[in-house]
Amino acid sequence: xxxxxxxxxxxxxxxxxxxxxxxxxxxxxxxxxxxxxxxxxxxxxxxxxxxxxxxxxxxxxxxxxxxxxxxxxxxxxxxxxxxxxxxxxxxxxxxxxxxxxxxxxxxxxxxxxxxxxxxxxxxxxxxxxxxxxxxxxxxxxxxxxxxxxxxxxxxxxxxxxxxxxxxxxxxxxxxxxxxxxxxxxxxxxxxxx
Amino acid sequence: xxxxxxxxxxxxxxxxxxxxxxxxxxxxxxxxxxxxxxxxxxxxxxxxxxxxxxxxxxxxxxxxxxxxxxxxxxxxxxxxxxxxxxxxxxxxxxxxxxxxxxxxxxxxxxxxxxxxxxxxxxxxxxxxxxxxxxxxxxxxxxxxxxxxxxxxxxxxxxxxxxxxxxxxxxxxxxxxxxxxxxxxxxxxxxxxxxxxxxxxxxxxxxxxxxxxxxxxxxxxxxxxxxxxxxxxxxxxxxxxxxxxxxxxxxxxxxxxxxxxxxxxxxxxxxxxxxxxxxxxxxxx
Amino acid sequence: xxxxxxxxxxxxxxxxxxxxxxxxxxxxxxxxxxxxxxxxxxxxxxxxxxxxxxxxxxxxxxxxxxxxxxxxxxxxxxxxxxxxxxxxxxxxxxxxxxxxxxxxxxxxxxxxxxxxxxxxxxxxxxxxxxxxxxxxxxxxxxxxxxxxxxxxxxxxxxxxxxxxxxxxxxxxxxxxxxxxxxxxxxxxxxxxxxxxxxxxxxxxxxxxxxxxxxxxxxxxxxxxxxxxxxxxxxxxxxxxxxxxxxxxxxxxxxxxxxxxxxxxxxxxxxxxxxxxxxxxxxxxx
Ligand SMILES: Nc1ncnc2c1ncn2[C@@H]1O[C@H](COP(=O)(O)OP(=O)(O)OP(=O)(O)O)[C@@H](O)[C@H]1O
Ligand SMILES: [Mg+2]
Numbered sequence: 001x002x003x004x005x006x007x008x009x010x011x012x013x014x015x016x017x018x019x020x021x022x023x024x025x026x027x028x029x030x031x032x033x034x035x036x037x038x039x040x041x042x043x044x045x046x047x048x049x050x051x052x053x054x055x056x057x058x059x060x061x062x063x064x065x066x067x068x069x070x071x072x073x074x075x076x077x078x079x080x081x082x083x084x085x086x087x088x089x090x091x092x093x094x095x096x097x098x099x100x101x102x103x104x105x106x107x108x109x110x111x112x113x114x115x116x117x118x119x120x121x122x123x124x125x126x127x128x129x130x131x132x133x134x135x136x137x138x139x140x141x142x143x144x145x146x147x148x149x150x151x152x153x154x155x156x157x158x159x160x161x162x163x164x165x166x167x168x169x170x171x172x173x174x175x176x177x178x179x180x181x182x183x184x185x186x187x188x189x190x191x192x193x
Numbered sequence: 194x195x196x197x198x199x200x201x202x203x204x205x206x207x208x209x210x211x212x213x214x215x216x217x218x219x220x221x222x223x224x225x226x227x228x229x230x231x232x233x234x235x236x237x238x239x240x241x242x243x244x245x246x247x248x249x250x251x252x253x254x255x256x257x258x259x260x261x262x263x264x265x266x267x268x269x270x271x272x273x274x275x276x277x278x279x280x281x282x283x284x285x286x287x288x289x290x291x292x293x294x295x296x297x298x299x300x301x302x303x304x305x306x307x308x309x310x311x312x313x314x315x316x317x318x319x320x321x322x323x324x325x326x327x328x329x330x331x332x333x334x335x336x337x338x339x340x341x342x343x344x345x346x347x348x349x350x351x352x353x354x355x356x357x358x359x360x361x362x363x364x365x366x367x368x369x370x371x372x373x374x375x376x377x378x379x380x381x382x383x384x385x386x387x388x389x390x391x392x393x394x395x396x397x398x399x400x401x402x403x404x405x406x407x408x409x410x411x412x413x414x415x416x417x418x419x420x421x422x423x424x425x426x427x428x429x430x431x432x433x434x435x436x437x438x439x440x441x442x443x444x445x446x447x448x449x450x451x452x453x454x455x456x457x458x459x460x461x462x463x464x465x466x467x468x469x470x471x472x473x474x475x476x477x
Numbered sequence: 478x479x480x481x482x483x484x485x486x487x488x489x490x491x492x493x494x495x496x497x498x499x500x501x502x503x504x505x506x507x508x509x510x511x512x513x514x515x516x517x518x519x520x521x522x523x524x525x526x527x528x529x530x531x532x533x534x535x536x537x538x539x540x541x542x543x544x545x546x547x548x549x550x551x552x553x554x555x556x557x558x559x560x561x562x563x564x565x566x567x568x569x570x571x572x573x574x575x576x577x578x579x580x581x582x583x584x585x586x587x588x589x590x591x592x593x594x595x596x597x598x599x600x601x602x603x604x605x606x607x608x609x610x611x612x613x614x615x616x617x618x619x620x621x622x623x624x625x626x627x628x629x630x631x632x633x634x635x636x637x638x639x640x641x642x643x644x645x646x647x648x649x650x651x652x653x654x655x656x657x658x659x660x661x662x663x664x665x666x667x668x669x670x671x672x673x674x675x676x677x678x679x680x681x682x683x684x685x686x687x688x689x690x691x692x693x694x695x696x697x698x699x700x701x702x703x704x705x706x707x708x709x710x711x712x713x714x715x716x717x718x719x720x721x722x723x724x725x726x727x728x729x730x731x732x733x734x735x736x737x738x739x740x741x742x743x744x745x746x747x748x749x750x751x752x753x754x755x756x757x758x759x760x761x762x
Contacts, residue, residue: 002440063329068415068437069247069249069250069437070249070437070441071437072440085248091414092332092416093428095410102318103332106321107321109329361602364604364605366598367598367603367664370596370668371592371615371618372587372671374588381614382614385606
């Protein structure tokens with residue numbers, strides 16, 4: 001199970017997309033910035049803008065929280081904003097979503113990006129973070145599901161080609177409506193009807 | 194036959210155990226080297242040493258900043274935890290009022306057994322915001338040093354305590370008979386007599402400090418750069434592996450094994466030096 | 478700073494007592510009590526170890542303490558330099574004066590008392606570092622800041638115990654690498670280096686082989702006249718060889734007591750007490 005599509009040099013494997021997950025920008029709950037344009041986001045993440053004052057917030061140093069290299073969230077984020085790994089001027093690099101959320105929750109000047117499902121769950125559970133919309137679309141599981149939210153990633157089941165026949169039943173089951181509840185429980189969005 | 198006596202059978206069993214343990218270590222080392230080999234071939238040692246930065250998905254593999262960060266962080270943690278840990282042992286054994294002694298011991302043992310994620314979480318939620326008041330964002334080398342020293346100080350304390358308790362009673366009475374006060378007996382006789390055990394404790398702590406991952410990962414910011422002060426964010430070798438291994442493929446993955454290899458070599462060098470220092474001192 | 482009896486370093490900065498060469502027997506000692514013990518009781522955790530001991534130790538003499546195991550010889554010795562303070566449950570009562578000063582007086586400087594009253598233990602207890610440091614450290618602790626003076630005193634002390642030629646090339650080797658006899662002589666040097674006037678020795682030869690034992694014994698003999706020596710020993714022949722005075726202790730009513738105290742010759746040749754007679758002839762003990 002991987003949270004991206006298979007890359008080209010992984011042609012010894014076959015992938016089946018099961019669900020989608022949106023990547024959302026998160027801020028500390030106290031951060032009152034209403035919305036950020038694509039330009040502003042790029043400027044923040046490349047270090048051209050270093051103070052919230054410059055993007056319509058209250059004065060305060062911006063802490064850019066980036067994902068570690070190799071993470072699909074990072075790849076997705078970079079591809080969407082048309083950036084290279086070297087362009088990001090990060091202050092903190094984190095590993096998984098939980099760590100990202102904790103880092104942002106502990107720092108009122110931080111901005112990061114994590115899986116929308118996890119972020120929605122955490123902020124619902126009282127963690128002081130909030131999700132920031134993208135291009136006028138709110139970052140919610142709902143909007144990932146109906147495809148309106150632009151920054152999303154596939155969750156892919158991966159098998160060896162040799163096992164294809166043996167695993168056919170399982171794959172069909174994983175993509176069947178019976179699995180929807182389980183996928184939704186994890187705040188992901190099923191890819192197949 | 195050579196296995197006739199119980200003693201020779203026992204020795205044989207112990208020998209097998211020793212061979213197993215050392216061959217497992219050797220196998221791990223070989224495995225890591227084997228996994229690292231493709232990267233060493235494709236990138237070359239020069240790449241790891243002289244590349245200007247660490248962007249493994251963009252063909253840039255500079256490991257040196259992380260090596261330096263690992264080294265600085267553990268040396269810093271030991272410089273802090275060593276004296277504090279020894280002082281805590283001395284305090285508990287010789288100065289603490291008797292009603293403090295037991296609870297104090299429990300506290301030290303508790304801290305020694307504290308899972309590192311818990312300490313890391315504490316560092317992230319309490320320590321980092323405090324440091325951020327001085328210099329945002331707070332995730333920094335100094336945060337890592339503080340968390341790790343808190344983590345390894347109990348090791349130093351526990352090892353020092355047993356070394357101090359092992360100092361012969363006769364050394365105490367000998368010193369008293371020479372008219373030494375308790376303080377100078379401690380400083381001039383007991384601590385020097387226990388130096389071997391204390392050094393071993395500090396060495397153990399250093400090994401733990403350099404291998405510590407989770408807590409460091411949470412509080413140091415993990416930016417790959419040469420540390421240029423206590424407040425700069427750093428990434429250590431262990432964090433690097435933990436951060437990137439889950440999703441790394443190809444040369445990137447092999448490069449992470451090179452970090453592992455570098456880490457192993459760093460620990461090896463550190464323990465060799467420490468062993469030498471301890472050995473030299475014991476002959477004074 | 479306290480101005481007790483042992484804060485005055487003047488009389489000790491010389492070479493201890495120098496009463497000239499000693500030929501033999503107690504006659505040569507100054508018949509002057511340097512230590513006076515009166516009604517000494519010592520108890521460990523409420524259990525009496527010594528009861529009502531009174532005796533005078535004469536200046537410049539060697540006084541042997543003899544008696545069976547557990548009769549309180551070590552206890553007696555360690556009450557003279559107040560090493561009994563080290564064991565928590567130990568209570569000492571009665572009076573002990575050294576050079577006319579009550580050692581239990583509140584103004585006594587314990588460090589200074591112990592500098593003046595040196596002690597050698599049954600088991601050699603050199604500190605686990607170099608020979609040099611074993612001797613250098615006590616000097617530094619007692620305020621000898623001049624390095625050349627310290628080196629000189631180290632050499633003198635080692636010559637005094639006959640160790641100089643054996644260790645002059647190994648001063649920086651660990652003291653634990655010396656043989657048992659050498660270690661014990663090093664410990665004696667360590668005590669002598671502080672120029673005490675009184676030396677307490679608790680069976681200094683019992684952990685040594687016969688040869689080392691003889692070396693240490695003859696060394697103790699050579700201290701006679703220059704130092705006041707109190708030595709506990711199980712070796713009666715040795716006591717006769719080296720001591721001017723002898724004190725015989727015995728366990729009476731489950732506590733150590735002084736049975737007889739006299740010149741060495743009289744105590745061994747014509748004991749007054751029949752317990753003493755039995756012990757020195759090997760019938761009891
Ligand atoms: N630290 C101590 N705590 C409790 N009791 C002690 C202590 N030291 C000595 N005693 C007791 O005091 C008594 C006298 O002991 P001491 O060591 O003075 O005898 P000793 O004459 O030196 O014997 P030995 O010839 O075996 O050395 C013994 O009954 C002993 O058990
Ligand atoms: Mg004894």
